[in-house]
Amino acid sequence: MHLITCPWCGPRDEAEFAYRGDATVARPAADAGIDAFYDYVYTRANPRGWHTEWWHHAAGCHQFVKVVRHTLTHAIAATGKPTDTLPVPAE
Amino acid sequence: MSAPESRPAPEPRSPLAGHLKPGRHGAAGSRPLVLREVPATIVELAARRGRAAELAAAVRGALALDLPPPGRGAAAAGATALWIQPDTWLVVAPRGTEGALAAHLKGVAGAAGSVVDQSHGKTLLHLAGADARAALGKGCRIDLDPAAFGPGRAAVTQMAQVGCVLYQHDDVPSFSLIVPSSYAIPFFDWLCHSAAEFGYEVP
C-alpha cells in the first residue's frame, strides 16, 4: 500500500488514489498533427526506475498529484502539484 | 400559468428516513457511542481563479468565519467551514430556509467565488464517545490519534468505500461525518456495524 503525500492533504494511503499514468507527456498543440498526438496518447518511456506520474486523489481533494516513484522498489522520492517540476533522483 | 408560490418549501426528507432506529444497540457497555443524523445546510464555496484572498476577506467580513487552510475546519457562531479542495470549502450550518445560505454566500462572494448548494446531496452524521476513534478506524485509513489529529482538524477521505468529509469537534472525541446522500444508508450501516462492539445509542 503506497503512502502518497498529497501536497494538500498530507500522507494518504494508496487506497484513496487512482493512478493516472505518465506525467511526463504533454498534450500537443491543436495543430501538431496525428503523430504528435499518437506519441502523447500511446508511446511511453516505461522506465524501470524513477517515474514521474499522476495519482488522482479521487477519494480526497480530487487533485491530480504528481509523484516521482521508483517502479522497481516502489519508493517515492517526491510529490507535488501539477504545475510543480519535481527533481528526479539519479538511479 | 400560475404565479410563483411564496410559501416556504416543505421539510426535506432525509435519505436515512425510516432507517435510523432510535435506542440502544450493540454490545452492552458502560460508555456507548452516540450516533445521530444532524439536519444541516451545506454549501460548497470555491474561489474563482486567483481570488481566494478576496473571497476569504468577504466571508470573514460577513460571517466572521475564517476560511481554513487544508486539513482544517473553522467554526464561527452560525457556521463551520471545512477545507475540502484547494480554494474550496464546505460551509455547514444548522438547517435553515431552503437555499438561504447559498443565496447569502452568493451575495457575499460576488465575483470572487462560486457557490453551490449541496444541502440535499450530503448527509451529516455525528459520532461521539470514547471509542469513536476505534469505531472509525475500522474503515478510516488516516491516523486519528490525538498525536496526529484533533479538534479542529478536517479531512476528506474514504471509509468503507464511501467518500467522507471528517471533522473533529472536541476531545470527547466527537466527529462530524459528511457523506453523499445516495450512500448514506450503506455508510450508516457500516458505522453501526463498527460501533456495535462498543455499544451505541441513536437518540
Add this chain to the structure above:
Amino acid sequence: MTRMHRRPAMRARTGGHIDRDTTLTFRFDGRELTGHPGDTLASALLAHGVRIVGRSFKYHRPRGIYTAGPEEPNALAGIGTGARRTPNTKMTAAELYQGMVAESQNRWPSLRFDALAVNSALARFLPAGFYYKTFMWPASFWEKVYEPAIRRAAGLGRAATEPDPDHYEAAHAHCDVLVVGAGAAGLAAARAAGESGARVILAEQDFLLGGGLLADPVHEGWRREMTAALEALGNVVRMPRTTVFGYYEQNMLGAIERVADHLPEPPPHTARQRYWTIRAREVVLATGADERLIAFPGNDRPGVMLAGAARAYANRFGVLAGRRAVLFTNNDAAYATVEALAAAGADRVTVVDTRPLGPAAAAARTRGVEVLPGHEVVGAHGGRGLYSVEARARGGDGGFQIDADLLCVSGGYNPAIHLASQSRTPLAWDSGIAAFVPGTAAGQRSAGAARGRFGIAAAARDGMEAGGAAAAAAGFARRPAFELPAGGADPDLTVAPFWEVTARGKSFVDLQHDVTTADIRLAHREGYEHIEHAKRYTTHGMATDQGKTGGLVGAAVLAEARGLPVEAVGMPTFRPYVTPITWGAVAGHHIRREFAPIRRTQLHDWHVRRGAEFLEAGLWLRPAFYPRPGEAPWDAILREGAAVRRSVGICDVSTLGKIDLQGADAAFFLDRLYMNTFSTLAVGRARYGLMLREDGMVFDDGTTTRLADDHFFITTTTANAGRVMEHMEFHAQTVWPELDVQFTSVTDQWAAMSVAGPNARRTLAKVVAGLDLDNAAFPFMGVADATLAGCPVRVFRISFSGELAFEVATPAGYAAIVWEAILEAGREFAIEPYGVEALGLLRIEKGHVAGAELNGQTTAADVGLERMAKKKGDFVGKALAGRPGLTDPARPRLVGVRAVAPDQQIRPGAHLLEAGSDRSLGWLASVTKSVEPGGWIGLALLSGGAARHGQRLQASFPLHGESVEVEICSPHFVDPENARVRA
C-alpha cells in the same frame, strides 16, 4: 467444564503456563479428551500420549507433532464443526477451548488405517515430478481418469461448503514504532521505545507474551516484570494473537488478530478475526528463530520432534513428549531440552551429538546424562510410534539401537527473516550460525534471535538497543535503560552446519509435501538445479509451512549436489504470508450485500412500495419496471412505454451524473471538452453534447444547460458520471491549469424525473408554478426555475423518449413530494411510472444511442453523430479521430433493425450475417419489443451502415441455435422529423 478427570499420562504435576484448576474437554477424531487453559490442541494431545495426528500429503505416511508453533508441517487438523470447520489448522498454534472438535486429515477411512498409505509402498514410482513424465496416453484419459484421481489423492483438508457464520472486520492503525514479536528482544524493544515516548504497537502471534521465555523458567520473573511494565505504559499497545503476515510499501505491515479463535464461537458483536493494517514510522522485527531439522532416514516418524518443541512442551505446557528420549543435535543450545525433559520427569535422555566432546556435552555428562559425541542418527524405527533410534559413529557403518519413544532433533536455528526479506532488506550469510541474517533498511531493523542474537540476555540487550534506536529515528529521545535479564548465562550458540545423515532410506527435507533428499538430488540430475527450479520441481517449501523447518536443509542438499556453498545457492523468494491467513479476515465487512455499497435515489422507497423490479446500474439500484400483480415483464414494459407514447409517464432519472460548472472560462472549457460548441449556447437553453476520448472514440454524452454566462449545468450518463468528472479534473488541473473553472458533482443534490408523453405539458401545468410551459414561452431545449408543490424545481424541456417531455429536477430531499404531486396531477391522464426497461424501449424506438452503442469501440461517425463536430478550434479527441482506422468506411455504422416476422424475438449480442454466410457484418447492440412500430426492433452496428437500409440479413445467435430474418432500416423508428418533441 470442571468435572474431575484423571491426569493424562504425560502431564507433569506442576510447572508451565497452564491453568490446571480448570479442565477443558475436547474431541479428537471422535475421542473425548481433556486439557487446560493455556494448552494448544497439540500439547493437550501429547499429554494424552497421542502420537499420530495426521497423514502426509503424497505418501500418506503417519505423522506426529513436530513443533510447538505455527511453523508446524505435520499436525494439521480440521477444527470446528459444520460451517465453522476450518481445515488445515495447525494444532500447535490452536489454543484449546472447551468443546473443541478436531478431526485429522488426508486419511481414509481413518488415521490409523489409511488406504492411500499404499502410496508409501509405491514411493519409488512417484519421485519428484513423476506426473510430468507420464499420464500422457491416451490423450483423453488425463481429464477423465488420471487428473481426478490425482486431485482426490492430493490436497489436504476438506473445506466446509456452507457460508461462514462468523464476521470479520478491518482495522487501521498507525504508530511510531511497531515491534513484531514479543520474545525477550521484542519485549525489550517495545519497552525501550515506549519509555522514550513513542507510540508503540507490539504484535505477537502467540496468545502469551514471552516467545522463548515461556519455555524458560529461569527468566520467568523478568518476563513478568516486562509485561507488567508494558501494561503500565499508556503509549504501548500490546496485541497478542496477532500475526504480522506481510511487509508492504512504505512500512505498511499487514496483520491478522485472532480475536475469537480461542473461543467456541465469537461472542455477540465480536469479529472472529480482525485484519490490521499497521503503518509504522519505524519497525523492529523481533521475530525470533526457527529451529531446523536434520535429514536422516525416518526423520518423519511420529515421535520425532524438534528439540525446542520438546522443551516448550515440557516447560511451557507441563507435558512430557516422551519418557525415553534421544536428543540429536549439532549445537549447545539444544542441551536445554535435556534439562527440561529431565525436570518434567523423563526416565532417560541420551544425547547424540554430531560434534566432538564439547563443554556442553561434558557438563551434561557430569549431570549423569549419556552423551554420544561424534555420533549421528541413521534411523528412527517404529510403526505408529517410535520404538528405537538407530545411531552410529559419524560416517561409520553399522549402528546400534537406542530404545526411545521420543527423538528430539536440532540442526541449529534460522533467524525468522521472512518479514525482513519481504521488505527487501539485504540478507547476509552468517557462517557462525550457518544461517541467513537480515541487514537493516530505512525505517527498519531486526533484533534478537531474528538476527542471530540467540541467547536471552543477548537478545534482550539487542532488543533494547533496537527499540531505543527506532524511537530515536522516529524523533523520540532515548531514556535510561531498564534491567536486563539476570542469571542463566547464554550458551555458546555458534553452529557447525550439519544438514544430513547420508544413509539408506527416506530422509525428508519437507515433511508436509514428502520431499526427500533423493528428490532434491533427482531435480539436480535433471537440470532443475537452480533453487527456484528445484523448489518447483520437487514442491520443496511449497506446503503450508513454507519450508520453515526444512527449507534451508533442502537448499544445503542441493548446494552439496551442485558443489557450491549454501549461501551461493540461496533460498527461494520469501513472500507473504508469513503464516497463511484467513481469507474472510481480509475480506472483512465487504462481502455479501456489502461487497459494494448500494446507491439509492431518494425515490427508492417509493419504487419499492410500488413493487418495482430493480436492476443494477453501476452501484445504483434503478427500477427496471413496475409489474402489476400477475403481469409478465414484457407486458409491464410495453404498458409503461405505451403510456408515454399515448399519454404520459414519469421516470426517476436521478442517477444521471450532474456537474455544476462555473467560472469565467467555463464556456471555453466546455468547447475544449466536447466535440460540439457550447460557447454559443444562450442562457436558459440546453444542448446535447458529445465528448470524445483523446484517442478519438466516443466517451460520453448528455445535455448541458447554460444557467448564466459563467455557469453551466452538465449531465452525464449514469455509468460515466465519475469518469467524466475525473476527465474534467485532469484537463482543468494539468492540461489547461490557467483556466478559471470551478466544478463539482451535484448528482446527489438533485433528484430528477422525466415527465414524458403527449400529456406531459398538461400534467405539469397543473402543478408547476412560476413558469409558463407553453411551447412559445418554453420551447424545446428551454430551461427555467419554478416551484412545484411548494418545492423549488428546475424544469428542462428535453426528451430522450422522442415525446414531448420535461425533466423536472428538484433538491433531492423534495423528490418524493414533487413525484407524488406530478402523479396526482397526471392521474386524470392515467400517468404511469416507467422504469429503465421502458426508457430503453423508448430511446431505441427513437434511435437515441446509449451505453450499448457508446461502448468505447465506436466513433461519432459510427453512431451517426459526426455532424456534431465543430469545424474550428481544438477539442479532446479531434486529432486522433482522424486516423485511417477510425474513418474507414467499412467500419460498422448505426442502423435500425426490425424482425421481418414482428413476433419473432431478436436478441442483443446477435451477429448480422448475409443468408448462407457465417461472416459477421455487425452486431445487435440494443433490442426491444416495441410499442409504436410494433414487434421486435433494435439498434445495430453494421458494416455498410445506411447503404444497407432495406436489405434483409440474418440476426444470428448460434448460442441458442437461432437465426432470425431482419430488415435493416433507419434507426429512427419514431417521429424521425422530431415534431413531437417540439410540439
Add this chain to the structure above:
Amino acid sequence: MTRYSAFGLLTKAFGGHAGWGRAWRDPAPKASYDVVIIGGGGHGLASAYYLAKEHGITNVAVLEKGPIGLGNTGRNTTIVRSNYLLPENNHFYEWSLKLWEGLEQDINYNVMMSQRGVLNLFHSDAQKAAAARRGNAMRLIGVDAELLDREQVRAMVPLLDFDNARFPVMGGLLQPRGGTARHDAVAWGFARAADARGVDIIQHCEVTGIRREGDRVVGVETTRGFIGAGKVGMAVAGNTSRVAAMAGLRLPIESHVLQAFVTEGLKPLVDTVVTFGAGHFYISQSDKGGLVFGGDLDGYNSYAQRGTLQMVEHVFAAGVAMMPCLSRLRVLRQWGGVMDMTMDGSPLICRTPVEGLYLNGGWCYGGFKATPGSGWCFAHTIANDAPHRLNAAMTIERFRDGRLMDERGTGPWPWAQ
C-alpha cells in the same frame, strides 16, 4: 533425449532414478546463431521449438537472463481459453488452443492440460448482451461456447452465492474446452523439446544491448559477451519496453503488476475456472489442491514482482462475495508478475522498424494461453520475415493507424485494460 513414459518411469525406478539425465543441456553460447531469441519464458522457448520443428531452423539460441520459466510463465494463474470477441484475437487464440490440445504428445511432456471449462459469470442484461456478442462471435468461427442461465450455472458451480449477493449471478458464458495447464511444465517441456531439436538454451545470460549495423541487427550484447545473430526475436514479456529501447524503439506499452494468490491445499472444491465479472475476480483449483486466484492489475507502472495490499483487500472480498464458503480457508502465498500492457490490451507479434529484429510482446495478463500459438506464429514471422495470417493484425502500426484491437472498448489506459 530419453522419452518419457510410464514404462520409462517404472524401469528407472528400479535404478533409484539415477538414470534420468538433464531435461535440457547447459551449453556455452556459440559465437553466433541464425536466430537468437531473447527471453526464456514460454513464448521464447516455444518460438525456438517451432523454428526448429516447423521451419527446420535449428541453429537457434534462447537467451535467458535468469533460469528459464520464472518470468510470467512461472507465476501465472494458468488459464487457457480462446473466448475472444474480435476476429483477429479469436482466430489466433483458437489456433493456440488447438496446439494445446495436442501439446503433450507433441513435446512428450505432461503439461497437465486440463480442459475443465472456463465460465464467465454475468450479472446484468448489459453484461449478458456483451457475453452473447462474444459467444456468438466464437461460435461463428467454430469455437465452442455456451450461454448458461442461472440454473445451469448453479448446477455447475453450486457454491456460488445465489441468495445473498450484491451482484446476483444471472448466467454465464462457458467455454467447455477452456481450462488450465501446469505453468512450470510448459516452460520445461518446451525447453526439453527445443533442446532435443538442437536449440541452445542459455540461462543466466542477460541481453544488455542490441548491436546494429545500419538498419540491420547483427547480434546482441550479453552478460556473457557478444553473440552474433542473423535475426533476433524479443520475447521478454514485462521487459519488452526495456529491451526494445536497446534498439531505439519506444512502444505503446507500460509495465504493470498483476498479483496472484494460492490457498493451502484442499480436497477438490472448485472444478471449473470461474470468473466473477462483477468483482474482477477469478479462481481455479490446481491439481495439488491449492485454490489459485487473482483479480485486476494493481494499476500502476511497476517492474516489481509484487503488489500492494490495496488490490489484495479487493480480491479477497470479491472471492468471498462470489463464493461465501471461501471465507474460512487460509491463503498461503501471494506474488506478482510484470505485465507488458499494451494500450488496447491485445498483443504484438510483428517485425519492427529495425531489420532482422522481431517483436513478441504485449501479452498483458493473458499470454499464457497464447504460448504455443505465439511461438508458432512468431517462428513463422521470423522464418518468413512476414507474419502469418493469424498474427497479421498484431502490429505496432495499428496504434498509429487507429486499427485497435480493444476487446472491451477500454481505451488507451493500460492500467484499465
